Amino acid sequence: MNRQQEFVLRTIEERDVRFVRLWFTDVVGSLKSVALAPAEVEGAFEEGLGFDGSAIEGLARVFESDMLAQPDPSTFQILPWRGNGHTEQTSRMFCDILTPDGEPSAADPRNVLKRTLEKAADMGFTCYTHPEIEFYLLKSDKPGPDGIPVPVDQAGYFDHVPGGVAQDFRRTAVTMLEDVGISVEFSHHEGGPGQNEIDLRYADALQTADNIMTFRTVIREVAIQQGTYATFMPKPFSDHPGSGMHTHFSLFQGDSNAFHEPGAEYQMSKTARQFMAGILKHAPEFTAVTNQFVNSYKRLWGGGEAPSYLSWGHNNRSALVRVPLYKPGKGQASRLEYRGIDSAANPYLAYSVLLGAGLKGIEEEYELPPAAGEDISALTSAERRAMGHDPLPSSLHDAVRQMEESELMPQILGEQVFENFLRNKRAEWQDYRLQVTPYELSRYLGVL
Structure with a gap:
């Protein structure tokens, strides 16, 4: 022992x-x-x-x-x-x-991430991650009389609401997270009514994934204690932003940040550029993992700063991958932010495919395309095509199809997880496409 x-x-x-x-x-x-x-x-x-x-x-x-x-x-x-x-x-x-x-089970999501981190270690890297987790706080898990969920407040981004339910909620939740050894960096009200964000401190990727699973449990427990309901559903409201889990990645070689190179553009090393190129190249193949539900695509294509196209930028919040503002004299803080992932993703598999795609870019020395300096969503389709900003999958069906055709995803996930995951997602899409929705009834029943 x-x-x-x-x-x-x-x-x-x-x-x-x-x-x-x-x-x-x-x-x-x-x-x-x-x-x-x-x-x-x-x-x-x-x-x-x-x-x-x-x-x-x-x-x-x-x-x-x-x-x-x-x-x-x-x-x-x-x-x-x-x-x-x-x-x-x-x-x-x-x-x-x-x-x-x-023997470790090939079907265990935690083991999938362990294998990916072992590959990174064989290449000389340790991976650190920092998630920004969004969720909605509702009055109940049942919708209101109009069929729409009822948020606990009507506040917005960074709003301070004296005596507010969400403010008390965040204080209790942060205290409880720290009680279970999860360090919190920031917490604030997000853009949607009842929407909150809590950012966890940097940790290695396996610890972060464990922390996210604990985080979701803590958030739901605190909500129950306070008579509210917390949801990580990617897009519970048509008219308000979805909930993402923007995650910052950095690779270290010993005590040195492999993404940092003094004097380079944005202080970003060749390793960082190749890692980002790997993520951009393979993003359509792994979107079914980072955005695994039918509802995920309402967030990705519903506006509210959710990224829908393959692009990267420096401090450009419409880009899929962002290079955050460099802090002079703080090379250890150099990192990349992936903005596509949902807060409802399986963190073990999501971080495996993101890290695996980035490592593939380093291995194969992928070339990074030019940065996007403009709001990509404001461009025309022709302009986006000309600039190489291809779209992410627009539905779970499209995402599953692109994942099925991938050579890299079964290598990262292992054949068993790859097949089991796809089988689950095909069944979800089949269930969804057979549903007659309230939208269809209200739009067509009285006129057709």
Whole structure:
């Protein structure tokens, strides 16, 4: 037994933890949980916890259903919304999913990201990420009488609302996040009514993905405590901005930022340019992963600064990839921001495909196209074509089709995750396209 495992067992005893929740995700990023009694934790460290993988979306087929959940002791945390004298003390650990012979499961999203990070390490890189997570705070999970969700306020970007529900919510949520070891950099009201953003501090990509899964749980728990409802749905309102998860990426070689080159344009190194070129080249192939729901394409093509075309720019917020404003004397802060990803994406798979595409650009020495200096959405279609700003997929159907034709995506995700993910998305599209929507009934029923 290693020291981290010993620390967990000692903490469970000293803090009188009564339940230990083991967390992992299915292929689309839904959080799964099983609670262990404290006496069973040591055995789970040694042998894993057996479960039926065929009951989890995308994890195993019926004839190979036996799987093991192996808790990662480095992720142990006491959950602050349990305990405090009201209920039994509860903690959580993330798990790696193993096959019965103890090998990492090829279908485990967390393992997919681990493999991608190992490839980066083989190339000499450590990947750091910094997500800006948007979500809506609503009065209920039910729409109002007009069929539209009801936000908790009518405030806008950076608005300060004395005594406001969202302000109290953010304060409680940030405190709870920090209680579980997640450092927060900023929090503020976003552009839509009831829309909020909380930005997490830089961490390595695996820790960030774990943090995002915890973040979503914390946000929903705080909302329930305060009698509201939090949603990470990409586009809950037709007339207001969608919720994204802009993520900043940087690669380090030891203590040196591989994206920084003093004197270069925007202080951006050749490595950074090749990484960005890889993301731009392969973005249409991985959009089904970063924007995995039917509703995601209402955000991408619904305006509100959501990027819809392949482009990059320096401080250009209409671009898909942005090079943030350089801070003089702070070369360690050099980074790239990918603005296409939804806050509802599976973070393990989304970061895998983004990092994998960027590494491919470095490996193959992709050439970066010219920067976009203008608002791309304001250009005509002919102007965009002439400048090489091809569109992202316009629907989940288009995104699935482009992912199916990709050679790189099955290499990054592995054939099993690749096929399981596509099967799930094809089924979602089939369900969606068979629906007769309120829009169709209101537009056609009375006139046709």
